[in-house]
Amino acid sequence: MFSLHPNLARDCLEVATLSACRLLLMNDSRHPWLILVPMREGLRDLDELTPEETAAVWTEIRLASRLLRDQFHPEKLNIASLGNLVPQLHIHIIARFTTDPDWPHPVWGRNPPLPYPPLEAEQLIKALRDYLLDASHTQDGLGCPVRMP
Amino acid sequence: MFSLHPNLARDCLEVATLSACRLLLMNDSRHPWLILVPMREGLRDLDELTPEETAAVWTEIRLASRLLRDQFHPEKLNIASLGNLVPQLHIHIIARFTTDPDWPHPVWGRNPPLPYPPLEAEQLIKALRDYLLDASHTQDGLGCPVRMP
Numbered sequence: 001m002f003s004l005h006p007n008l009a010r011d012c013l014e015v016a017t018l019s020a021c022r023l024l025l026m027n028d029s030r031h032p033w034l035i036l037v038p039m040r041e042g043l044r045d046l047d048e049l050t051p052e053e054t055a056a057v058w059t060e061i062r063l064a065s066r067l068l069r070d071q072f073h074p075e076k077l078n079i080a081s082l083g084n085l086v087p088q089l090h091i092h093i094i095a096r097f098t099t100d101p102d103w104p105h106p107v108w109g110r111n112p113p114l115p116y117p118p119l120e121a122e123q124l125i126k127a128l129r130d131y132l133l134d135a136s137h138t139q140d141g142l143g144c145p146v147r148m149p
Numbered sequence: 150m151f152s153l154h155p156n157l158a159r160d161c162l163e164v165a166t167l168s169a170c171r172l173l174l175m176n177d178s179r180h181p182w183l184i185l186v187p188m189r190e191g192l193r194d195l196d197e198l199t200p201e202e203t204a205a206v207w208t209e210i211r212l213a214s215r216l217l218r219d220q221f222h223p224e225k226l227n228i229a230s231l232g233n234l235v236p237q238l239h240i241h242i243i244a245r246f247t248t249d250p251d252w253p254h255p256v257w258g259r260n261p262p263l264p265y266p267p268l269e270a271e272q273l274i275k276a277l278r279d280y281l282l283d284a285s286h287t288q289d290g291l292g293c294p295v296r297m298p
Contacts, residue, residue, distance in 0.1 A: 045226045047214035054211075058203055065196035077194045080229035084245060084253035096233060104233035108255050 002039040005088035011113070013121055015128050017147040020056035021091075023064065023132075025125060028113035030102070032072045032095035034064045043089035046081050061091060067131055068095040078106065151188040154237035160262070162270055164277050166296040169205035170240075172213065172281075174274060177262035180251070181221045181244035183213045192238035195230050210240060216280050217244040227255065 012024035026033035038057055074095035081091045102110050132146045161173035175182035223244035230240045251259050281295045
């Protein structure tokens with residue numbers, strides 16, 4: 001039975017349940033920052049995914065990337081599976097700007113997160129969900145079933 | 150015409166040319182650290198890969214992961230595409246240990262690299278190439294054509 005690691009549940013806001021992954025928004029308004037968590041208990045590293053799971057997760061990384069590009073128009077994406085501190089496999093997809101507070105460094109562990117004001121979080125999550133529901137109707141292979149929590 | 154970004158050429162040692170990517174060893178003896186560079190000019194982000202390229206690159210990420218696991222027995226892998234400083238798309242695959250000098254932090258930008266002594270580099274690259282040549286004969290989908298520089 002899959003359950004989200006308590007640190008991810010504490011630090012993130014839930015956006016949607018996709019086919020392979022739970023999609024989270026990092027509650028840090030300094031960066032548009034999504035996290036995908038493959039929904040199989042006990043996973044730690046990307047190479048533990050089966051080839052089928054890999055393909056599904058990769059599709060969702062592309063979906064999350066497109067979502068960030070379309071909603072935020074970043075100059076760069078950072079995509080990473082680190083997990084040195086939180087052992088549950090999770091993949092960061094982060095929109096980066098040359099003007100963001102951590103540029104050009106990686107975002108992890110440099111500055112404390114700055115949580116979204118509650119109304120802003122609510123509006124952002126609604127926008128992300130609307131985008132995903134639209135995307136789930138497209139025919140380009142990125143559409144995948146979306147369930148909102 | 151693909152050519153390696155000069156910063157990657159300067160900081161890394163060439164291991165092999167795979168089907169989709171050039172495989173490099175970061176010349177930093179503090180971490181067993183491989184880098185895959187997809188061989189299409191002008192790529193910057195993972196989501197610019199076509200679905201076919203994505204599948205090929207993903208196979209090579211799995212191959213590089215297995216190589217690090219079999220040769221170094223790490224406790225964790227860190228896999229990331231950042232590219233804030235070097236604009237040519239490249240993917241880091243890094244073997245991490247709870248005893249390594251940067252644990253549990255990400256490895257980038259914390260400490261200066263410690264280049265391998267030349268003989269050690271030569272021996273390590275030979276071991277990596279031998280592994281890849283063996284892997285290129287397997288039937289599990291991870292074998293892929295390997296060409297040494």
